[in-house]
Amino acid sequence: MSQETAPDGSRFVHFQNRDIPLSEVLPYSQSPLNPSNLNPSALKRELPDHTLAWRTGSDGMPQALKLSVVRHWGGWSLLPVLTAILLCFMLKEPLTALLGGLLVGSMLIGQYDITQILVNSIGQPGSAILLILYLWLLGGLSGIWGKTGAARAFARFLSHHCVKGPVSAKLVAWTLGVLMFQGGSISAVLVGTTVTPVADQEKISKEELSYIVDSTSSPVAVLLAFNAWPGFVQPLLVVSGVSFLATESDRLKFFFQCLPLSFYAILAVLGTFLLSIDKAPFIGRQMKTAIKRARTTGQLSAPGSRPLASREVDTASENYQPWVLEFVLPLAVLIGTALMTFWLRGAPQILWAFSAAFILAGGIALVRGMGLNDLIGGVVDGLKSVVFGSVIILLAVTMGHISQQTGGGAFLVSLLSERLLSVYWLLPALLFGLSIVVAFSTGTSLGTYAVVFPLAMPLAWSLTLGLGLEESSAWLFMALCFACVLNGAVFGDQTSPISDTTVLSALCTGCDLMDHVRTQLPQAMAMAAIATVLWTLVAFFGCPQP
Template sequence: MSKKQNLLTLICIILGIVGALYVNYCVPETWVESRIQYQMTQNDQAQWQYVARGKTQVATDIVAYQESPLRQQNLDKLQQAPSLKQQWVFIEGVQGPSLLKADYHFGVWSLLPAFIAIALCLISREPLLALFSGIVVGAFMVGKFDVSSDVLIPNMATTDAASILILYLWLLGGLMGIWAKTGAAQAFAQMMSERFVSGPRSAKLVTWMLGVLFFQGGTMSTVLVGTTVKPMADKANVSHEELSYVVDSTASPIASVIAFNAWPAYVQAFLFVPGVAFLATEADRLSFFFSSIVFSFYGIFAVLGTLLLSLEWTRFSGKPMRKAIARARLTGQLDAPDAAPISAKELHAVNIPENYRSHWLEFILPLICLIAIAVFTFVASGSPQIHWAFGGALLLAIVIALGKGMQVRDMLEGLGTGWKGVVVASIILMLAITIGAISKQLGGGIYLVELLGEQLPFWCVPVVLQILTMIIAFSTGTSWGTYAIAFPLAMPLVWVIAQNEMLANPEIFMMICFAAVLNGSVYGDQCSPISDTTILSSMTTGCDLMDHVKTQIVPASYAAIMAGMLWTLCALVLT
């Protein structure tokens, strides 16, 4: 970093810490009532039960809503934290009990950790420093001054953190290391170049088609497509900014359009609105989800934008992307001169043992195994078992290498190289999860949604919801986490507005607003430098994280603007 960048970084960190201490000592929490309505049934003992995360749970100690200390009227009188954080209550006119929760926020201060992390990413281009600084600021805001014991260790001891460690460090890193040692990726790139890829356009088109084909979305799509196409695209002289954009923008956006994946089952749980017949049952909510896909304008435009770029039509790609394309074509430099990719160069270096002959099938067969396991487990259980898929692919790659005569010592060396190559990226992912958890705890998303009022003109509601969810997802780095915050608050609000305005087609209005929340969250997640998919897209394609963010945000914003205009038009014309 330059002296100016160092100074700005230091000032940003100091201001963040000062602000955090001010919040901790001077800003009281604002407590907010929130309700979660599960689909409730009664068992043989007449107990109310519901299904959460695949397990049947029983609601206990149910009280009348008027008696609950978690009612907003009671929370407004609090001088300190409530004695209860959640309680089951009966609400008049609602079938079965509802879960009442007490959440809090610090107003606009709740956004401080995410703001510091994102600002430092832009200033210093060092995601490790940015994320850690954001975590420290968030920890100080809630009075946790022993950051390692009170924040890092508890969050890194979670199932999510362990999943990242196993999947992205051990399994993905090991698989990439084995491919680097056997030369399988280079052999695949050579085969594709000889048979299918003749230049940047065809390389990007292959990437785009794979992104559409792997429509499960999220981290699996970015990892699978990124690792598959990088050697081929490097050989075709595709800049890493182009490649990471195509990989990232055909992950979650396509999953919101071709929704035969885990998204509908997850999202429908947040869509129940008391008294709304077309959202009454799980089947109704799933039908509502799929009926709303025609309004997923951002997902459609994002995927079309990557197709246009793949076809070398760059009018809507933005100046930073065009600059990256020109650099790669004219100089052969796939990264900017000052780029610092978060994946190690060792993963892309060829270090094949003597007398070992590489073959492109060593790359394809593990991929087929990975996809087959993921698809089979998705069909069988409704959720793809990603760890099984990557574990099976790694095991098959090792078996093939040893079967072809590779020494155990060379195989272990390849695994070690792979693990070393993704250590930094894995740490960044774990820190991203931690700052996302802190942002959620501080209630930034709840505060932003609270800014909405019931007096909004109905035609501007979709765009307002889009903007709010874009900010929430960008600040927290997660679309699914944004859904959990936004949908339970937004959908009842939209229904009230539809009734107050006496709209002729309230269900269509609900679909438009639903699509705005769904797609706004995808945009924010996709463009956030603290998002796991953004980080993984950069890692697997060998791109500098902030170069990826800065080049992707322009075409993604074009897609978001066009989507917002269409949602407004549809609200005016169709409802």
């Protein structure tokens, strides 16, 4: 919804594809949904689901508002989320936990046919686009690269031509982690299996290598978000009355504008870079011991450790000679299309970018002599590799819809907004901690977003209204809260022993899983502590009360 000026000077509100004259919109003070007008007698009447209103902004210009009624069931509104979190702690399995939360949520809202709920969720345009992107395009592109051997050929090219010692070997691992920004699991598998033989020759400990691989998977996917993540997150950011989150394009634009505030992800990637060049300002005691052990004795794993067996995931066709540019050209097209559309349209067109890269990768393979059956076989293998992730995404998206219907966010707003007004600058840090707990319990970033965002964003917006923040300060506060949820999920996912990226990072580098978890945790916690201080300082000084 936006307020605009007609050529004749009259003002109107553009809402649901209609132009409504501002003279026909009620002043905010007279709106039946103004909290000051909601007395007991008003509450006995049937209220409209939403009304339009206007008020004078700080610049003296009229502002258009959409006021909506959001219903909740008190403390019961949080039951689906709490059920999912509790099941995560008990079962250590995200799919069952999300399904349990959905069952409880469906009973709470009186819709007992959960299959119909899932169908309705898939039928949403955003959900369908997300599944097409994640299941078809991302999986298909990865499958083509696996069948042609292009990604591994590029990684081996870097390894053989750039590795001259331990530092350069670690830098190659870090660089590959940055380039494989499509998703955490894909990055961990490709980087880990490719760099491990070279790293072993250069006496790089398993703990050090697995930490580099893990810390350049999900954190990089957040920072270089030309992947499925923005498409998944944006439907979860809908907050009634927030103009800069009104449309899908607005929410995607907001996602990318907030990336400079992803302090934890930035510090995680920067920290592994400094570790790669042996300039890390802080290294935990156990990691120092592992580095010294490998360099001086050549013992890559700790005594008594039980390394996960590294497996070769290369499914390249035996009769096909891989070509380095088969990876470079589609990747360049993917990044270039996303950046160009971001510059021209204000939000990157990720579907266009992945479609162009997918078509180019397949076309090159066919032109260079790969049979159509082999190519389709590679695509099918790629689709199979992301089926489980797609199921998690579907359940997570549906969980987000259920959370919005049960009014969990509205309940938190009514419960906490007044209590947090005096210490509002602590909310980003609190949301960061909440996201860490959920992600560490579930082992999934995307599932955490579905649980936390529908609660966090309405609460953050309620505080901005209660504080009467200026428009720029309100945007910054919302951006900080968004970034804290985004990064808290990444931290929890990265450090959780049940996370797929954690397990794959240990598996594909041949590291003991718990050795990997214990040795990376001190560095990750240090980065998280610094990021929390930065978020709190920005909230305190950057979002002052009028």
